[in-house]
Amino acid sequence: MQQAFDTLLDFPKYSEALGLLQSLNLETLLGTYPQSVVTVFLPSNDAFTATDTTLIDRIFSENKVETVALYHTVGNYYDQNTLVTSKPASLTTLSNQQLPVTYSTQGIFVGNNSAAKIIDPNLYTVSGKVVIHGIDHVLIPPGL
Numbered sequence: 001m002q003q004a005f006d007t008l009l010d011f012p013k014y015s016e017a018l019g020l021l022q023s024l025n026l027e028t029l030l031g032t033y034p035q036s037v038v039t040v041f042l043p044s045n046d047a048f049t050a051t052d053t054t055l056i057d058r059i060f061s062e063n064k065v066e067t068v069a070l071y072h073t074v075g076n077y078y079d080q081n082t083l084v085t086s087k088p089a090s091l092t093t094l095s096n097q098q099l100p101v102t103y104s105t106q107g108i109f110v111g112n113n114s115a116a117k118i119i120d121p122n123l124y125t126v127s128g129k130v131v132i133h134g135i136d137h138v139l140i141p142p143g144l
Contacts, residue, residue, distance in 0.1 A: 007124050008042075008123065008124055008132070011120075011123065011134075012045075013044050013045050013046070013134075014042055014043075014044055014045065014123075014134060015045060016043075016045045016048045017042050017043050017044070017045075017047075017048070018042075020065070020069070021069060036129070037075065037076055037077045037128070037129055037130070038073055038074065038075060038076075038077075038094075038130055038131075039073070039074040039076060039077060039078040039079075039091070039130075039131050039132075039133070040072060040073050040074075040130075040131075040132045040133070041072045041073075041074075041099075041110055041116065041118070041132075041133050041135045041139060042072070042123065042132050042133065042134055042135065043072070043116070043134075043135055043136075043137065043138045043139070044119065044120075044134055044135070044136060046136065047116070047135065047136055047137045047138050048138060050137065050138075051137070051138045055140070059144070064144060067095055067141060067144065068138070068139070068140065068141065068144070070093060070094040070095040071093050071094075071095050071097060071099070071139055071140075071141040072093070072139055073093060073094045074091040074092065074093055074094070074099065075092065075093075075094055076091070076092075077128055077129065077130075077131055078091065078131060079121075079122050079125055079127075079131045080108070080118070080121035080122050080133070083101065083103075083108055084103075084108070087101075087103055088101055089101060091110075093141075095141060097141055097142065099111065099139070100112060100114075102114045107119075108121070110135065110139065111137065111139045111140075112142065115137050115139060115140075116135035116136055116137035116138075116139055117135065117136045117137075118133045118134070118135055119134050119135060119136045120133065120134030121133050121134075
């Protein structure tokens with residue numbers, strides 16, 4: 001994952017999410033899961049700006065940042081081609097919750113009520129191992 005972080009530093013519009021993931025030590029966190037194949041949905045800086053600050057403050061104060069990060073991470077490899085070809089209705093996140101996926105002529109959306117559009121598909125890939133998609137909203141797990 002460090003190679004992904006290093007590569008994504010060239011994309012400043014994702015700097016807030018990258019900083020947050022590095023502070024969580026995501027590489028160590030992912031190492032606690034048996035699968036080492038992941039798909040990450042990475043919110044843009046604009047996604048953070050558009051998120052209600054009261055909600056963000058509550059997520060931090062209740063120590064739910066890791067829960068939210070794991071809700072953005074799926075334990076399988078879903079590059080854009082795989083999503084378009086297989087069209088899964090949902091993906092299982094590392095927090096063991098279902099992340100709905102919807103498809104339209106406007107693009108591919110993830111989250112409840114098509115919350116986030118994939119705006120930068122295959123932002124970073126290591127074929128069959130890691131794929132990171134840029135999204136335009138922060139995904140909030142149900143019940144949070």
